[in-house]
Amino acid sequence: MLGGDLKVARRGLMFILSSPSGAGKTTLADRILQNDSEITLSVSATTRRRRPGEAHGKDYYFVSEEEFARMRDGGEFLEWANVFGNHYGTPRSLVEDTLRSGKDVLFDIDWQGAQQLDEVAGEDVVKVFVLPPSRIELERRLRARAQDPEEVVRTRMEKADSEMSHWAEYDYVIVNYDIDESEALLRAILLGERLKRKRQIGLAKIVRDMIGD
Amino acid sequence: MLGGDLKVARRGLMFILSSPSGAGKTTLADRILQNDSEITLSVSATTRRRRPGEAHGKDYYFVSEEEFARMRDGGEFLEWANVFGNHYGTPRSLVEDTLRSGKDVLFDIDWQGAQQLDEVAGEDVVKVFVLPPSRIELERRLRARAQDPEEVVRTRMEKADSEMSHWAEYDYVIVNYDIDESEALLRAILLGERLKRKRQIGLAKIVRDMIGD
Numbered sequence: 551m552l553g554g555d556l557k558v559a560r561r562g563l564m565f566i567l568s569s570p571s572g573a574g575k576t577t578l579a580d581r582i583l584q585n586d587s588e589i590t591l592s593v594s595a596t597t598r599r600r601r602p603g604e605a606h607g608k609d610y611y612f613v614s615e616e617e618f619a620r621m622r623d624g625g626e627f628l629e630w631a632n633v634f635g636n637h638y639g640t641p642r643s644l645v646e647d648t649l650r651s652g653k654d655v656l657f658d659i660d661w662q663g664a665q666q667l668d669e670v671a672g673e674d675v676v677k678v679f680v681l682p683p684s685r686i687e688l689e690r691r692l693r694a695r696a697q698d699p700e701e702v703v704r705t706r707m708e709k710a711d712s713e714m715s716h717w718a719e720y721d722y723v724i725v726n727y728d729i730d731e732s733e734a735l736l737r738a739i740l741l742g743e744r745l746k747r748k749r750q751i752g753l754a755k756i757v758r759d760m761i762g763d
Numbered sequence: 764m765l766g767g768d769l770k771v772a773r774r775g776l777m778f779i780l781s782s783p784s785g786a787g788k789t790t791l792a793d794r795i796l797q798n799d800s801e802i803t804l805s806v807s808a809t810t811r812r813r814r815p816g817e818a819h820g821k822d823y824y825f826v827s828e829e830e831f832a833r834m835r836d837g838g839e840f841l842e843w844a845n846v847f848g849n850h851y852g853t854p855r856s857l858v859e860d861t862l863r864s865g866k867d868v869l870f871d872i873d874w875q876g877a878q879q880l881d882e883v884a885g886e887d888v889v890k891v892f893v894l895p896p897s898r899i900e901l902e903r904r905l906r907a908r909a910q911d912p913e914e915v916v917r918t919r920m921e922k923a924d925s926e927m928s929h930w931a932e933y934d935y936v937i938v939n940y941d942i943d944e945s946e947a948l949l950r951a952i953l954l955g956e957r958l959k960r961k962r963q964i965g966l967a968k969i970v971r972d973m974i975g976d
Contacts, residue, residue, distance in 0.1 A: 558938055679960075685973050711974045718967075723960045725771055725969065735958055742955030745948055747892075747936045754931075756938065760898050761924045 556744055559752030562649035563743055564671060565589060566657045566664045567736075569680035570710030572691035574726040578680065579658050581733050582740070589654040589740070592645065595621065598636035611641065629666035640667070649674055654740070661716035676743045678736065679720035683727045769957055772965030775862035776956055777884060778802060779870045779877045780949075782893035783923030785904035787939040791893065792871050794946050795953070802867040802953070805858065808834065811849035824854070842879035853880070862887055867953070874929035889956045891949065892933035896940045 565582075569575040583591055595611040597618050606612050613621070618637045622630055630639035640657070648655050657667065668675050682688040692706040717723060722739050726732045747753065778795075782788040796804055808824040810831050819825050826834070831850045835843055843852030853870070861868050870880065881888050895901040905919040930936060935952050939945045960966065 557940060558936075681966075681970065681973065688973070714970060714974055717970050718960065720960055722955070722958045723771075723963055723966055724958060725966075727770060735954065738951040738954040739958055741948065741951040742935070745935045745937060745952055747931065747933055750936055753894075753936055753938075757894065757927060757930050760894065760901070761927055 556750075558750045558756065560652050560744060560750045561674070562588075562652055562654045563749060564592075564645065564649070564655050564657060564667060564675045565740060565743075566659060566667060566675060566677045567680060568659060568661055568664050568677070568713070568716075568720065569726075570682065570688065570713040571706070572688050572710060573680045573682040574729055574732065575658065575680045577729060578726075578733055578736055579656060582736060583656060586737070586740070588652075588744075589656050590648065592640055592655045592657045594638050594640055595627070596636060596638045598638075628670055629663055631662065645671075654744075660713060661719060664716075665719065673748070676722070676739070677720040678722045678724065678739060679717045680732070681714065681717065681723060681725045683725060769963075771963045771969065773865050773957060773963045774887070775801075775865055775867045776962060777805075777858065777862070777868050777870060777880060777888045778953060778956075779872060779880060779888060779890045780893060781872060781874055781877050781890070781926070781929075781933065782939075783895065783901065783926040784919070785901050785923060786893045786895040787942055787945065788871065788893045790942060791939075791946055791949055792869060795949060796869060799950070799953070801865075801957075802869050803861065805853055805868045805870045807851050807853055808840070809849060809851045811851075841883055842876050844875065858884075867957075873926060874932065878932065886961070889935070889952070890933040891935045891937065891952060892930045893945070894927065894930065894936060894938045896938060 567575050567579055579591070582589060593607065593609070593611060595613050595618060597613060597615050598610075600606070600610075600612050604610065615637070618639065621627060621641070622637075622639060626642055627639035628642045628645060630637060640663075645655050657663065659667075664677050668677065682691070688710060689703070689707060692710065693703050724732050724735050724739075743749070780788050780792055792804070795802060806820065806822070806824060808826050808831060810826060810828050811823075813819070813823075813825050817823065828850070831852065834840060834854070835850075835852060839855055840852035841855045841858060843850060853876075858868050870876065872880075877890050881890065895904070901923060902916070902920060905923065906916050937945050937948050956962070
């Protein structure tokens, strides 16, 4: 039951997860998606080339530069960004349709994307920041291989620091001491948010039927 | 773990439960208090006479009219009310001390008390409204005994209607279809609220220690 199956009609929400890489966010996102049928991952449109194993419509919507520009200029993206010369954007209609159907959309994005979504869809947005348990543990995780050059690790740490410096812009924060515990905390946040009065659009009728004339 | 044991220092919250009588609120409150060591029930001061079995400091703080008036005039109540000639008030310092110690306080009060607490302590307040599953079920529960005169039941229903008409002033709403399910939902709301960034006052130091210079 937990994490789904509410009986009152509701509007879905945009569940945003941000964290420095190495904090466990992707594992947490995968678990939520796997165990909760009422939330799906946001699929971005991108102009970057498809890599082996990636599927159109599952990992990304692969589009041409012209198509991307047309969508962007037509206001079809909730947010978009240029990363190393490639464009990425969140298709508005997909998200809108999902929310209207009472399902949630999970976003695995950085603070800039989170900020943009918050600006255009604040009421629907729930922002969660995941922190690593300690700096030592973060560095251990970012030092993926023993032979990584020190400067590569340092660059990764700087990027992590930059991301973490935005923690205070989020509604909720989880310090990921233990992945099972953090999953439970994340599910509680999601479930609690679904129970917000303003999202349960079926309540007005229920109360109307409940109260006598 | 669920419902307690967060490792980051936090400020407690005021967890307000309201509902018409007969919706299951008291059972839910009892379960939360029993299974969660991080929340305690708010104990009111009252001028009404102590009934057999009631304990001073547990059920109520029994005070004289003079003592109550002194406390009220000294601003020692977060909210107070006069019900059928008896005074009831929530002692401010008790609640403040509990919140500061990182524990939560549960309030089992009606919409008027909820509104008053919201006005004086908005940031710390989380308001949950519990609805009965249906009007038929509500009436069944309010018709405590088969021989209750029809007008007594009608008066109870009118009081329930009046309370329910305030549902939209609450942050969260639970329709109590099943008591076990509702308990789980209530615990998710409570846990989620504890994870709000603004309540986790220990985070700033954690992040400061985490981010390199």
